Amino acid sequence: MLTDKKILIGIGGGIAVYKVAELARMLTRAGADVRCVMTGSACEFVTPLTFEALTGNPVHTELFDLTAEQRMGHITLARWADAVIIAPATANLLARLAHGIADDLLTTIMQVCEAPVLLAPAMNRSMWESEATQRNFGRLKKRGFYHIGPETGELACGEQGAGRMADIRAILSALLPLLSDKPLIGQHWVINAGPTVEPWDGVRILTNRASGTLGALLADLACIMGASVTLVAGPGTPESHPGVIRRNVSTAAEMLSICELEAAGANLFIGTAAVSDFRFAESHAGKLKRGDSSKMSIELVANEDIVAHIASMPRRPTRVIAFAAESDHHIEHARAKLAAKNADAIIANDISNMGRAAGSSADGNELAGGWWISRHGEQIEIEPGTKLDFARQIIQHIQQMSEMEAREFKR
Numbered sequence: 001m002l003t004d005k006k007i008l009i010g011i012g013g014g015i016a017v018y019k020v021a022e023l024a025r026m027l028t029r030a031g032a033d034v035r036c037v038m039t040g041s042a043c044e045f046v047t048p049l050t051f052e053a054l055t056g057n058p059v060h061t062e063l064f065d066l067t068a069e070q071r072m073g074h075i076t077l078a079r080w081a082d083a084v085i086i087a088p089a090t091a092n093l094l095a096r097l098a099h100g101i102a103d104d105l106l107t108t109i110m111q112v113c114e115a116p117v118l119l120a121p122a123m124n125r126s127m128w129e130s131e132a133t134q135r136n137f138g139r140l141k142k143r144g145f146y147h148i149g150p151e152t153g154e155l156a157c158g159e160q161g162a163g164r165m166a167d168i169r170a171i172l173s174a175l176l177p178l179l180s181d182k183p184l185i186g187q188h189w190v191i192n193a194g195p196t197v198e199p200w201d202g203v204r205i206l207t208n209r210a211s212g213t214l215g216a217l218l219a220d221l222a223c224i225m226g227a228s229v230t231l232v233a234g235p236g237t238p239e240s241h242p243g244v245i246r247r248n249v250s251t252a253a254e255m256l257s258i259c260e261l262e263a264a265g266a267n268l269f270i271g272t273a274a275v276s277d278f279r280f281a282e283s284h285a286g287k288l289k290r291g292d293s294s295k296m297s298i299e300l301v302a303n304e305d306i307v308a309h310i311a312s313m314p315r316r317p318t319r320v321i322a323f324a325a326e327s328d329h330h331i332e333h334a335r336a337k338l339a340a341k342n343a344d345a346i347i348a349n350d351i352s353n354m355g356r357a358a359g360s361s362a363d364g365n366e367l368a369g370g371w372w373i374s375r376h377g378e379q380i381e382i383e384p385g386t387k388l389d390f391a392r393q394i395i396q397h398i399q400q401m402s403e404m405e406a407r408e409f410k411r
């Protein structure tokens with residue numbers, strides 16, 4: 001996917017610059033044409049020579065450089081790029097970009113550039129958490145900038161916390177969809193994500209540990225790949241790409257009615273949400289008193305299975321994909337669910353993949369693998385990796401299933 005792609009790396013003055021050298025090397029070795037623009041501060045950390053040697057291209061540092069202007073000035077560089085990575089995206093760069101300041105070569109290019117831009121922020125924890133940085137970062141996301149990280153862990157300054165630049169493999173994974181040729185154009189996908197919340201009284205609720213991250217990533221990726229995407233999001237589901245149409249819901253009943261409305265006639269429905277199987281038979285407006293009894297029972301009634309409902313609608317989406325989070329006998333249980341829900345495929349995975357589940361590794365952004373099981377009998381392993389890797393593999397299987405069915409249809 002990287003062969004002959006033109007990647008501009010905007011390099012800020014942060015300690016993580018040394019990792020960007022490896023990123024430039026990886027991109028170049030993968031066949032991309034890589035050009036680097038370094039801020040003045042970045043040149044204090046590593047000399048342009050490093051990037052020149054790794055990419056085989058001249059490195060750009062000066063806005064007012066007559067020779068460089070003749071060869072490749074800020075407008076030409078901005079138009080040349082298929083995608084831009086800004087790494088490390090310093091607090092200072094985030095601030096300048098958020099406010100439209102164009103006082104050096106990189107920020108001036110960014111004022112002109114219409115290519116997708118991926119930010120990889122890296123900085124000290126307090127700098128990252130500061131109100132100013134969060135506000136600037138929020139503005140950039142709203143303007144359609146993509147981002148990866150920062151990660152939480154040990155920082156170069158010796159402190160612990162959020163601010164470490166994302167791993168370069170994760171940066172590469174996040175870059176690939178930005179270079180895609182929008183193969184999903186013309187398709188309407190509906191995805192539900194996150195937990196549901198069933199109220200018992202004014203303060204008490206029944207919910208689960210799902211985070212909604214994987215569903216949100218699937219929605220972002222499908223949108224980047226050209227689909228029109230509606231995300232029906234339970235409470236706490238992470239923010240979405242600006243192109244995703246988002247419908248926030250709370251209870252299972254709300255999620256069902258919005259999904260039913262949105263998914264009618266859609267090309268694809270993916271049920272990633274952890275929908276509560278039950279709700280309270282009665283719910284109360286105020287706060288119920290504890291009372292004197294040492295025991296109590298509460299009556300629960302079953303909620304409708306959303307995926308099964310969507311798969312049986314008269315205007316059923318062309319494809320319905322289900323998820324099965326299991327703690328044992330994953331494949332066996334998933335196969336039974338695939339049949340019971342009348343879905344086209346199901347993704348079997350372990351409950352440890354649920355963002356907030358006890359013993360979960362998913363908060364650290366790493367998922368155990370899973371299995372893609374289709375109604376055609378395919379059973380393909382989904383490799384462990386980041387949530388983004390997981391989402392990309394699922395979309396790949398969906399595309400392969402569609403291609404296979406199209407071939408069958410032609411016969």
Ligand SMILES: Cc1cc2nc3c(=O)[nH]c(=O)nc-3n(C[C@H](O)[C@H](O)[C@H](O)COP(=O)(O)O)c2cc1C
Pocket residue numbers: 011012013014015016039040041042088089090091092093122123124127
């Ligand atoms: C040793 C050292 C390490 C630094 N590391 C970072 C960093 O990781 N992230 C950051 O935002 N700023 C960092 N800074 C501060 C930036 O270099 C400074 O804000 C600079 O103005 C950024 O300029 P630029 O955004 O134009 O590259 C560091 C400064 C020093 C001296």
